[in-house]
Amino acid sequence: MLPLNAIITQITEESPLVRTFFFDHRFEDMEPGQFVMVWVRGVDEVPMGLSRNNSITVQKVGEATSKLFELKEGDSFGLRGPFGKGFTLPAKDEKLLIIAGGVGAAPLSPYAEAASAAGAEVNTVLGARNAGDLLFEERFEALGKVYVSTDDGSKGVKGFVTDALKNLDVAAYDRIAVCGPEIMMASVFRLLEEKKVLEKSEFSLHRYFKCGIGVCGACCIDQSGLRVCKDGPVFSGVQLIGSELGKYSRDASGRRVKI
Amino acid sequence: MYTLTGLKLKNPTILAAGVLGTTGASLCRVAREGGAGAVVTKSIGPAPKTGHPNPSMIRLDCGFLNAMGLPNPSYPGFLQELEFAKENSAAPVIASIFGGTPSEFAEVAEGLLPSKPDAFELNVSCPHAEGYGAAIGSNPCLVEAVTAAVKDVVNVPVWVKLTPNVADITCIGNAAESGGADAVVAINTVKGMAIDIESGFPVLGNRSGGLSGKAVKPVAIKCVYDLYTALEIPVIGVGGVSSWKDAVEMMMAGAAAVQVGSAVYDRVDVFSEIDSGIEAFLRRKGYSDIKKIIGLAHEVV
Numbered sequence: 001m002l003p004l005n006a007i008i009t010q011i012t013e014e015s016p017l018v019r020t021f022f023f024d025h026r027f028e029d030m031e032p033g034q035f036v037m038v039w040v041r042g043v044d045e046v047p048m049g050l051s052r053n054n055s056i057t058v059q060k061v062g063e064a065t066s067k068l069f070e071l072k073e074g075d076s077f078g079l080r081g082p083f084g085k086g087f088t089l090p091a092k093d094e095k096l097l098i099i100a101g102g103v104g105a106a107p108l109s110p111y112a113e114a115a116s117a118a119g120a121e122v123n124t125v126l127g128a129r130n131a132g133d134l135l136f137e138e139r140f141e142a143l144g145k146v147y148v149s150t151d152d153g154s155k156g157v158k159g160f161v162t163d164a165l166k167n168l169d170v171a172a173y174d175r176i177a178v179c180g181p182e183i184m185m186a187s188v189f190r191l192l193e194e195k196k197v198l199e200k201s202e203f204s205l206h207r208y209f210k211c212g213i214g215v216c217g218a219c220c221i222d223q224s225g226l227r228v229c230k231d232g233p234v235f236s237g238v239q240l241i242g243s244e245l246g247k248y249s250r251d252a253s254g255r256r257v258k259i
Numbered sequence: 260m261y262t263l264t265g266l267k268l269k270n271p272t273i274l275a276a277g278v279l280g281t282t283g284a285s286l287c288r289v290a291r292e293g294g295a296g297a298v299v300t301k302s303i304g305p306a307p308k309t310g311h312p313n314p315s316m317i318r319l320d321c322g323f324l325n326a327m328g329l330p331n332p333s334y335p336g337f338l339q340e341l342e343f344a345k346e347n348s349a350a351p352v353i354a355s356i357f358g359g360t361p362s363e364f365a366e367v368a369e370g371l372l373p374s375k376p377d378a379f380e381l382n383v384s385c386p387h388a389e390g391y392g393a394a395i396g397s398n399p400c401l402v403e404a405v406t407a408a409v410k411d412v413v414n415v416p417v418w419v420k421l422t423p424n425v426a427d428i429t430c431i432g433n434a435a436e437s438g439g440a441d442a443v444v445a446i447n448t449v450k451g452m453a454i455d456i457e458s459g460f461p462v463l464g465n466r467s468g469g470l471s472g473k474a475v476k477p478v479a480i481k482c483v484y485d486l487y488t489a490l491e492i493p494v495i496g497v498g499g500v501s502s503w504k505d506a507v508e509m510m511m512a513g514a515a516a517v518q519v520g521s522a523v524y525d526r527v528d529v530f531s532e533i534d535s536g537i538e539a540f541l542r543r544k545g546y547s548d549i550k551k552i553i554g555l556a557h558e559v560v
Contacts (some may be wrong), residue, residue: 001318005457037314041460045313077453078462080317210327213315215524217279217301218330225288227279252309254281254301254340255332 003039003078011073017131018103019069020057023080027053031086032111033179033204033234037212039078040067047209047229049107049179050082057135083212084233085178085204087111094117094174098140099188100182101127101161105135107204108179116143120175123147125168127161127180130154158168162187170195176237179204182259186246192237203239205245208252218254221245261296263516264416264441266351266377268296270534271549273374274507275497275520276355276380276420277327285341289523290350294531297351299518300341300379300384304357304391305367307333311387312464317453322472322499324451325501325520326387326465326557329357341374351377353418356551359390361401361408373471378415381405381440383451384418384422384447389396393422394448406438407515412510416441420496421482423475428482444495444518447484449459449475449501462483471521475499487513501529503536510537513554 002112007024013019030053038056039045044064046180060069070078090096096115102110103241105126114123117129123149124140131154140146147162148156157164161184170176170192178188178201185203192198207228210218214230221228226235248256261268272295279285280301289295299522310330317324323356331337334356348479354376359362368379383402385392402419409417419435421428423446432443448469448524453462461467479498496514501522509517522529537549546552 001454002462003314003455003457008528020499038460039314041455041458043312044464076457078314078458080314081539149514210310210313211325212313213316213524215278215316215323215521216325216327217281217285219371220279220282221289222282222284225279225282225284225286227285232282250281252331253307253330255307 001080001244004074006072006079007076008073014057014135016136017060018057020051020055023056023079023112024057027082028181029084031108032114032249033086034082034084034085035233036079037083038068039080040064041078042045043067045078048212048214049204050110052074052110059103061209065151068106082227085231086176087234089118090115090175094120095172097121097168097170097173097176098122098124099161099165099176099178100225101131101184103135104180104204108177110138111177112140112143115232125149125164126160127184129213143228160184160187165191170197173188174200176201182206182246182249189240198237198241202234203240203245204234205232209247210252220251263417264378266297266416268351268516269514270296271298272296272530272533272538273495273516273518274298274384276531277516278520283340283347286344286352287348289527289530290348293527293529294534295350296516296530296534297353298344298348299353299380300337300344302329302355302357303331303334303337303371303386304329304368305333305363309329309337316465318524319453321468321474323524324453324463324470325448326463326468327442328465329388331386334367336337338371338374341371341376345375346373346492349500353378353380354381354393355382356384357385357391364405365408365412369412370470371407372413375482377413378418379409381409381418382419384420384444385450386422386424387465387467387543393424396422396431397425399430402431403436403438406435407441408414410416410439411482413460418442418444420447421445423482424477429485432486432490434549436492439510441490442493442515443486443490443493444497446475446479446498447527450476473499473501476505480508483509483514484556501525502532503540506533506537507552510549511555512550513557515553519560
């Protein structure tokens with residue numbers, strides 16, 4: 001498909017480095033956790049998790065996102081998608097634990113909302129560097145309990161999401177969904193592995209995407225060879241046993257880069 | 260079991276270069292789960308390259324347009340991936356390589372030899388990398404020199420992948436044969452472009468690229484047909500093959516084996532599907548051997 005022309009209808013400042021861009025198109029059939037390829041014309045095209053069926057929530061990290069931050073309401077960018085496999089929707093009355101770190105809360109918030117609408121009980125562990133960086137706290141609070149952790153202790157537990165998790169009985173949940181920086185996901189993975197609840201978990205991975213549609217193979221993970229862009233980005237914890245998670249990823253040339 | 264340039268393949272379907280070939284693990288997945296008879300790596304060159312900016316691949320109604328720009332970690336960076344694929348794929352692993360000169364080709368081939376690739380495929384056909392690929396592959400003298408340079412330093416089969424973006428592909432095929440190639444592979448992508456009419460921007464980061472998939476199959480069939488007549492060495496067909504019917508058609512044009520690329524978009528196990536389709540076709544038609552259909556279109560008229 002050629003990129004659709006998405007016109008920005010509203011921009012919300014979530015924190016100094018994170019903005020939500022609403023656009024004039026709704027991906028009605030999106031699975032929460034799927035991503036879109038965002039084409040900042042003349043610069044680059046980058047993958048972004050959908051934070052609603054008509055918004056992306058972006059952290060300013062590089063050239064493409066910096067250029068995106070220069071855009072105003074009424075400006076446009078190209079969009080392709082939604083691509084990949086999202087989170088599994090829980091059944092009615094299941095207990096779902098969301099574990100979100102930083103901008104990882106973006107794809108998890110529509111998932112939490114869809115799960116709640118399906119009749120699941122949704123509790124969230126939400127982590128960020130400081131109170132001002134906590135993303136979508138109110139969206140998660142509207143659904144159930146939220147346990148907060150901040151690196152500097154400005155709100156909630158001082159430390160990482162794993163510190164907030166220590167006070168929770170993860171085994172009491174039917175499903176656990178995780179997204180955030182890879183170091184955080186790796187420590188959550190280890191914790192869930194110790195508690196023997198990996199089979200209940202799903203993780204949303206990020207890797208360098210070249211084609212984004214499952215053909216080129218730039219985002220394949222070891223040792224399974226699964227493609228993050230097409231077989232993921234959401235994988236079950238079991239699929240990630242013995243994988244490269246938390247150890248290395250690959251850069252645009254395919255070279256391994258230590259995490 | 261099927262023999263091609265001395266390699267033993269469990270079936271005549273091969274993963275094309277540049278597709279799911281960045282890592283050893285993904286090559287193994289295509290060989291094992293996908294059922295490919297052999298796999299070809301991403302094209303590897305003398306130095307690390309990040310490739311062109313994105314978008315680097317888009318799907319169109321008639322096929323796919325791509326301009327990756329030969330991203331690769333260089334041959335020293337790829338050794339461990341090739342080694343892993345060799346140890347775990349249970350199918351021949353062919354190293355696709357590129358360079359800007361005959362000596363660069365030889366350097367990359369020699370550099371990869373410690374990981375023991377089963378064969379080399381020379382990329383003289385990528386349509387969108389300046390100084391590489393088709394820049395070499397449209398010049399018969401350079402194709403012959405590059406092929407001879409690699410043949411000089413390796414003792415495994417050397418295949419040469421040809422570009423259709425030339426006036427006469429048989430002339431380039433002949434040059435490869437003269438250089439000592441064990442087979443030619445035809446075709447690489449056909450030059451193409453797409454433009455976003457909302458903004459006027461060319462869609463691909465590199466502005467233009469190469470077309471693969473459904474749309475290029477008739478072009479590939481014609482190239483394979485002509486090369487089969489012109490050359491003594493086997494022709495490996497590639498371009499728009501996504502079903503057993505496409506594969507049979509390609510073999511009837513003269514292909515000794517068939518590579519599959521963009522069709523992995525639909526399903527990674529397209530290789531086993533094609534293989535079993537060919538087998539069923541041969542049984543239904545009463546052909547005693549797959550060799551009976553190779554080049555059949557030349558014999559019936």
